[in-house]
Amino acid sequence: GFDLFTDFWQNPPSVLDAKWYNRGANVNILLNNQMGESRFDFSYGVSFGSHNLYTDAWIKDVNQASVFEKIPDTLDHKKYKITLAYCDFPLEFKYRAKNKWRYYAGIKLGFLINHHSKYIGLDPETYAYNVKIKRDDVRYVNFWRYVVYARVGYKWFNVFGQYSLNHTFKDGQGPDMYPISVGISLMPF
Secondary structure, eight states: OEEEEEEEEESOOTTOOOOSOOEEEEEEEEEEEEOTTSSEEEEEEEEEEEEEEEOSEEEEEOSSSEEEEEOOTTSOEEEEEEEEEEEEEEEEEEEEOTTSEEEEEEEEEEEEEEEEEEEEEEOTTTOSSEEEEEEOOOOSBOSEEEEEEEEEEETTEEEEEEEESSOSBOTTSSOOOEEEEEEEEEOOO
């Protein structure tokens, strides 16, 4: 299945003005196991997810910590975002009602597979011309993540929510922020 969502970042530093459209997506490959003749199933498998943080504050490495710093108003730019990609191992339980409604609850243990920032705008050093800069400068991100999630839907269309149980950055090496994800989930299989 596929999850398409937006992230609402919790506990961001005051300088960070996150946009409302922090797009994200999951691709889920799950094996269903029906529990006898009951309407309950459990599934397990692998999931690949990507979270984005669109903001007007770029990330800097200061004294072995990730710190957000406001992009100067004089620097005309189109976009600055941070992307975090994970490989997760979900375990979920599903109840299939007689009327084709489905209710899911699950947990995921995952690890970080990519982290980077992307800037599009005037060159930050010369202010002379437009550039596109992609950097691996998002440091001190927790390697492991722990997530709980739920879906409620009719047939293959679902509403999806996901809550991170640990902070995005390591303790003492970045802001104590984490995403809450809300969106839709398409489970055609």
